[in-house]
Each structure stands twice: as C-alpha cells, then as structure tokens.
Amino acid sequence: MQYTKxxxxxxxxxxxxxxxxxxxxxxIKELSxxxxxxxxxxxxxxxxxxxxxxxxxxxxxxxxxxxxxxxDRITFLDVIQVVEGRQHLYECFHxxxxxxxxxxxxxxxxxxxxxxxxxxxxxxxxxxEQHTIQGVLDAAAQRGSRAGNKKA
Amino acid sequence: MQYTKxxxxxxxxxxxxxxxxxxxxxxIKELSxxxxxxxxxxxxxxxxxxxxxxxxxxxxxxxxxxxxxxxDRITFLDVIQVVEGRQHLYECFHxxxxxxxxxxxxxxxxxxxxxxxxxxxxxxxxxxEQHTIQGVLDAAAQRGSRAGNKKA
DNA sequence: TTCATTATGGATCGTTAATATCCATAATAG
DNA sequence: CTATTATGGATATTAACGATCCATAATGAA
Numbered sequence: 298m299q300y301t302k303x304x305x306x307x308x309x310x311x312x313x314x315x316x317x318x319x320x321x322x323x324x325i326k327e328l329s330x331x332x333x334x335x336x337x338x339x340x341x342x343x344x345x346x347x348x349x350x351x352x353x354x355x356x357x358x359x360x361x362x363x364x365x366x367x368x369d370r371i372t373f374l375d376v377i378q379v380v381e382g383r384q385h386l387y388e389c390f391h392x393x394x395x396x397x398x399x400x401x402x403x404x405x406x407x408x409x410x411x412x413x414x415x416x417x418x419x420x421x422x423x424x425x426e427q428h429t430i431q432g433v434l435d436a437a438a439q440r441g442s443r444a445g446n447k448k449a
Numbered sequence: 450m451q452y453t454k455x456x457x458x459x460x461x462x463x464x465x466x467x468x469x470x471x472x473x474x475x476x477i478k479e480l481s482x483x484x485x486x487x488x489x490x491x492x493x494x495x496x497x498x499x500x501x502x503x504x505x506x507x508x509x510x511x512x513x514x515x516x517x518x519x520x521d522r523i524t525f526l527d528v529i530q531v532v533e534g535r536q537h538l539y540e541c542f543h544x545x546x547x548x549x550x551x552x553x554x555x556x557x558x559x560x561x562x563x564x565x566x567x568x569x570x571x572x573x574x575x576x577x578e579q580h581t582i583q584g585v586l587d588a589a590a591q592r593g594s595r596a597g598n599k600k601a
Numbered sequence: 602t603t604c605a606t607t608a609t610g611g612a613t614c615g616t617t618a619a620t621a622t623c624c625a626t627a628a629t630a631g
Numbered sequence: 632c633t634a635t636t637a638t639g640g641a642t643a644t645t646a647a648c649g650a651t652c653c654a655t656a657a658t659g660a661a
Contacts, residue, residue, distance in 0.1 A: 298452055298533045300566070301648065305539065308562050324607065338650050344609060357658020358606040373565060381450045387457065409588050410460050413525060413580045414452070417573060424572045428565045436561050453619065476636065490621055496638065509629025510635040 304380045306334055307342050311376065311430050314352065315368035322361030342380065349379040369431035374422055376430075386421070387414035456532045458486055459494050460582075463528065466504065467520035467582050474513030494532065501531040521583035526574055528582075538573070539566035 309332050314323055325343065329336040343362055347354045353365045364371065389408040461484050466475055477495065481488040495514055499506045505517045516523065541563050 298450065298529075298538070299536050300450055300539050303649085305541075305562070312562075322607095326607090335650065337652070340608070341610090341650090347608090354608060355658075356606090356608045356656070358604095359659060360607050360657085362608090373569075377450075384451050386450070387452050389457070409585045409592075410457065410464070412588070413585065416580075417525075417576050420576045421569060421573045424569050428568075433561045433565065436564070440561075455619080474636095478636090487621070489623070492637070493621090493639090499637090506637060507629080508627070508635090508637045510633090511630060512628085512636050514637090 300377065300381060303342050304377055306332055306339055307346060307376050307380045308373070308430075308433075310339065310343065310362075311346070311351070311364065311368075311371060312433055314362060314364050315371075315430050315434055317363070319363065322355055322359065322363055324361040328362070345379055346376075349375075351375060351379060364430075367431070368434065369429050371430045372426050373428045374425035377425060385415070386418040387411055452529065452533060455494050456529055458484055458491055459498060459528050459532045460525070460585075462491065462495065462514075463498070463503070463516065463520075463523060463582050464585055466514060466516050467523075467586055469515070471515065474507055474511065474515055476513040480514070497531055498528075501527075503527060503531060516582075519583070520586065521581050523582045524578050525580045526577035529577060537567070538570040539563055 310328050313328060313331055317323055325336045325340050328343070329339045332339065343352065343354070346352045347362070347365075350365050351371060352362045354360070354362050387410070389411050462480050465480060465483050469475055477488045477492050480495070481491045484491065495504065495506065498504045499514070499517075502517050503523060504514045506512070506514050539562070541560065
C-alpha cells in the first residue's frame, strides 16, 4: 500500500511548473532533467495530467507544459487520483464494481468491513484535499527564509 | 493504491474468530469455507497473524486458531500492518537512496512533499487505530436489531 | 514551404508484487 | 499409532509497475 513513483514525479513536475510565470512553457527536457527521470516515462505522466485538465500542453517548437489553473487550486488529491486512478482503498469483491456512486451510501446493506474502510478513505482524501502545490511552495519559501541555511 | 485481498481475508477471519468463545479453536477448514478462499492461501495469512501475536495457533487434532487478545484490542491498523507490511505511503527515493545528483534539490521540495505524505499517513493510521474487530461486531449487532429497514 | 522542435499514443518489454497451489514436516489429541 | 492440523518451502500464474522506442501530429521559425 504505497503511492507509485509516478505520483512523486507528477507532484514534483507540478511544483516545477508552479515556479514559472504563466504563459512560460516548460519542455519535457527541462522537466525530466530536473527530476532525474527519462523523458519518455515522464511524458506519459504529463499526458495524463493534461487529459485531466491539470496542465495545458502545446506541441511544436517552443512548446511545452504550463499549469492549467493556479497552484493553490491543485490539490494532492487531484494529482494522486489522476496518476493512481480512482480506485477505492478496499473492495469487498475485488475485481468488479457493484454500484457506480452509491459506494458512499452508508445505509446500504454493504460489508461492514468496507464501511470502516470507506471512512478511512474519506479521512485520507479530506487531508489530501487540503494540501496543494502552492502549499509546498509556501513551505519551501518559509524554510528558505529561516536563518539562511540554503544550500545543503 | 489499494489494500490487498489478503487484508480482507485477514479481517474477515478475525471477525469469524471473534464470534467464538475463548478456548474454542477454529480450524483452517471452517475459516476457508466461511470466507470462500482456499485453505492453503488462507493458512499463509493466518500464519502471519500468529507470528505477529494477533492469533494463537495449536497444531494437531482438534487444533486451530483463536484470538490472542480480546477483539476490542485488535485494531484495523494492527491487521493491515501485519498483512501489508509497514511501508510508508510515500518514499522520497523509492528503493534506492543514492542519486546525490538531486539537482532539483533547489528548495528541498523532496522532503516537503514527503512531509505532506507523512501527515496523510498519520491521519489514516489514527483513524484505523480507532476501529477494532469488536467495533465491527457491535455495528453488525446494531444493524441486526434495527428490524425493518434492511433493504433500501 | 520546409525544417527543426515538441507532445502524443501505441506497442513492447523486463521486473516485481500479489495470488494461488502443492508438498513435506512437525505437533498433538485420541 | 494414526488421523488431524498448522507450518514453511518451493513454485507457478497473473497483474501492475517502471521504462523505452517509434511513428505521428502540431507548431514556430527560417
């Protein structure tokens, strides 16, 4: 039970983009160099982020990526759900979905173990929803301003 | 990012055991029949639970498993950590710890992303710690006594 | 237009984790 | 002694993850 590397790459790529001005496109070359990951692999992840409307992409010379909305409106949950998929923490009958969205209906005659797990999921999501890309930048700025111990 | 089937089996097996009296051993045959899973597979999971002191096992004729402590002191977190392992939700440097390159260390974002994830993990664990096997039994009893609105 | 640049999507491949089974062994009640 | 029952090792199968390559389309610039 661990988030994949892809989620880490996605978060860091977005943090990188968030440090640029709007309209300033960043190519996959710069991103992959910054994150120390291959262009081909990272481009798959960026493509997912684009399909989900988290970044915009422009092909062709001097093209690249930029955030599709401000960094304070991109939450950890947004990113995680795009990259990891929107599976539930626990499924009673692994492999098949019974109801589309009635999964959060606590009154249905569902497995009691699942009820506990749905609660866990909601707690987790609630936390991840409250943390944004901008939040990380703010924390970094705070850290940077503290007693000039910049370089490690 | 989903708990494995094994976790589901473990939780249901413990719920089954919790419904028996102390000193009443339950064999793998009964358990696997109740959960609709093979004996050989479930026995691996039970063995883990035993190694971690969650159940006791007695070999030989009329042997089997029983809870090693009361059901209200076996939390979801206990079970999950035994079956899933105690990995973190997120690792900065998945697997390896090298990459002294870390050029993108400009703001030490790596640790900041992890900091958010550690917070998420703590929230999740806090919730899972507060839910026990006994809690599920209690919920089941309540549901059973609500004679009437069984089906929505 | 032509060319270099850049993202996209399909196909593929190796590695690892999860799922699952079988068997030999050890322990124990009767 | 024998039937029963858990244990641990070995192994096979499947699915997910991590990663790469290539053909294609879109775009800015010469």
